[in-house]
Structure formats: C-alpha cells, structure tokens
Amino acid sequence: MKLLFSCIALGLLQGLTAFLPVSSSGHLVMLQGLLGFKENPVAFDLLLHLATLGAVFLYFRKDLWRLTLSLFPPYSERVEERRLVGWILIATVLTAAIGLGLKHQVEVLFSTPKWVAGALLYTGLLLFVGDWVESGRVRSEDAGPWRSLMVGLFQGVAVFPGVSRSGSTVVAGILTGMSREEAGRFSFLLAVPAILGAAVLEAPHISSIPSKLFVPYLAGMVVAFVVGYAAIAVFLKAIKTRSLKWFGLYCWAVALAGFFLF
Numbered sequence: 001m002k003l004l005f006s007c008i009a010l011g012l013l014q015g016l017t018a019f020l021p022v023s024s025s026g027h028l029v030m031l032q033g034l035l036g037f038k039e040n041p042v043a044f045d046l047l048l049h050l051a052t053l054g055a056v057f058l059y060f061r062k063d064l065w066r067l068t069l070s071l072f073p074p075y076s077e078r079v080e081e082r083r084l085v086g087w088i089l090i091a092t093v094l095t096a097a098i099g100l101g102l103k104h105q106v107e108v109l110f111s112t113p114k115w116v117a118g119a120l121l122y123t124g125l126l127l128f129v130g131d132w133v134e135s136g137r138v139r140s141e142d143a144g145p146w147r148s149l150m151v152g153l154f155q156g157v158a159v160f161p162g163v164s165r166s167g168s169t170v171v172a173g174i175l176t177g178m179s180r181e182e183a184g185r186f187s188f189l190l191a192v193p194a195i196l197g198a199a200v201l202e203a204p205h206i207s208s209i210p211s212k213l214f215v216p217y218l219a220g221m222v223v224a225f226v227v228g229y230a231a232i233a234v235f236l237k238a239i240k241t242r243s244l245k246w247f248g249l250y251c252w253a254v255a256l257a258g259f260f261l262f
Contacts, residue, residue: 003216004216007220008219008220009035010037010044010220011220011223011227012223012224013027013031013049014027014220014228015051015055015070015224017231019188019191019231019232019235020238020247021123021164021167021251022120022123022164022206022247022250022251023119023165023251024048025161025162026119026123026163028035028045028112028115029116029161030113030258030261031161032114034261038054042139043172043209044213047217047220047221048220050195050199051220051222051225052195052224053195054225055226055232056191056226058229059233060185060188063185067085068077068215071085075190080141081136081141084140084141084143087140087141087144087147087148088148088193089189090241091148091149091151091190092197093152094149095153095159096151096197098153099197099198107262108191108241115260116161116258117258118164118255119162120162120254121252121255122162123248123251124247124251124252126167126248127245128248129171130170130175130247131245132146135174135178137179137256138175138176139178139182140182140186140189141183143173143176143178147176147178148177148242151172151186151190153170153172154169154172162255165187165191166173166188166250170244171183171244173186173187180198180240180242184239187199187234190209191216
C-alpha cells in the first residue's frame with residue numbers, strides 16, 4: 001500500500017510539474033528522497049514522462065497531425081508546417097548533443113538534492129526574465145535556424161535536474177523575439193522528440209521492471225497523464241498573462257526548502 005501511495009503521489013507531482021515551469025525532475029528527486037522511494041526510480045521517472053507525453057499528444061493532436069502529414073508527398077504544399085518540423089529538428093539535435101555529452105554528470109546530480117535546489121534558483125530567475133521581456137511577433141513556423149539553436153541550447157541546459165525544460169524553452173523563445181503564445185506552442189512541440197529520445201536511451205531500465213510493480217506504476221502513470229493534460233492549459237494561460245513570475249517565486253521557495261531539508 002505504501003508503494004502504491006508513493007507512485008500515485010509521484011504521478012500527481014509529475015503531472016503538475018511536467019509542463020509548469022518548475023522542473024519536474026527536480027521535484028521528483030526531492031519527493032523520492034522524502035518518501036525513501038527506491039523501487040527502480042529511473043525507470044519509473046521515465047514512465048511518468050511518457051505518460052505526460054501522452055497528454056501532449058492529446059492536447060496538440062491537431063498540430064502534430066498537420067506536421068506529420070506535411071512530411072509526405074501528397075501534402076507537399078504544406079510548406080510552413082514542413083519548415084516548422086525542420087526548426088524542431090535543429091533544436092532537438094543540439095539538445096541531444098548536449099544531453100549525450102553531459103549524461104554521466106546529470107545522472108550523478110539526480111541523487112544530489114542540494115544541487116537541485118540550486119538549479120531551482122536559476123529556474124526562478126529565468127522565469128522573472130521571461131515576464132520582464134516584451135513579447136515579439138515571430139511565429140514558430142518562422143523561427144529560423146538561429147532561434148531554433150538558441151531554444152535547443154536552453155533545452156539542453158535543462159537536462160540538469162532542477163532546471164525547467166518548459167520554462168527554459170519558453171523564455172528562450174521570448175528572448176529571441178517569438179510571441180508568448182508561439183513560444184509556448186514551440187516549447188510543447190519540442191517536448192515530443194525530447195521525451196521520446198530520453199525514452200530510447202533509458203529503455204533498458206524499463207525492461208528490468210519486475211511484474212509486482214506493474215499496478216502501482218500504472219496508477220502513477222494514469223494520474224500523471226490526467227493532471228498533466230490540465231497543467232498544459234494552465235501554463236499556456238500563464239504565458240499569455242505574464243504570470244511566470246509566480247512560478248519563479250515558487251521555485252525559489254522550493255529551493256530554500258530543499259537547502260534546509262537536505
């Protein structure tokens with residue numbers, strides 16, 4: 001029963017923080033430490049991320065469908081959608097290069113809560129900057145190579161636990177002249193290859209999950225999916241209304257709690 005409760009609590013936390021700019025990885029590290037969760041945590045983290053990826057597929061299903069169709073000859077006239085696929089690919093390649101290069105260092109930091117607390121301070125500062133900078137007018141389809149590389153760079157830095165991927169990519173988009181809405185859209189579309197790539201790299205951990213963990217892990221995934229879907233809508237609204245600073249204050253509060261607790 002304790003394991004089931006822990007998985008549901010972690011699923012709830014993942015759903016709430018996966019798309020809100022507060023770093024789901026940092027929160028999971030801290031809560032796992034508090035709960036003493038040691039049942040294959042790397043595999044469970046990955047499953048929770050896949051569950052929230054399902055929420056992205058559902059929320060942005062129309063965008064993703066149009067982007068997929070644009071890659072096939074019968075729909076070759078969809079130039080803008082195909083161009084957007086190219087910008088996502090450029091950002092993803094840079095993120096992957098950074099992630100692979102820092103893989104060992106990042107894995108070590110997942111067991112270092114104080115590092116996570118420090119990274120949350122950085123995330124909070126980033127969100128204040130995002131609220132302060134004026135929104136541009138550039139659409140995702142017109143991002144271009146240099147904006148894509150900048151967003152990919154910020155997303156690459158977010159492989160460190162405690163650094164928010166969604167917050168980093170949205171702020172990078174705003175800093176390079178994208179509108180707030182388009183920065184949010186580009187960020188969520190970027191989540192698809194980023195999470196799928198991580199799933200491929202960590203696939204061996206999933207294959208080693210014992211059958212006794214199936215039910216509690218599944219419960220956590222269902223909770224993460226449902227809550228994550230709702231969190232997407234909340235974050236997109238926060239971007240439009242320039243409310244990122246409140247998430248920044250929250251990150252700082254959690255960081256201070258982390259320094260005291262660990």
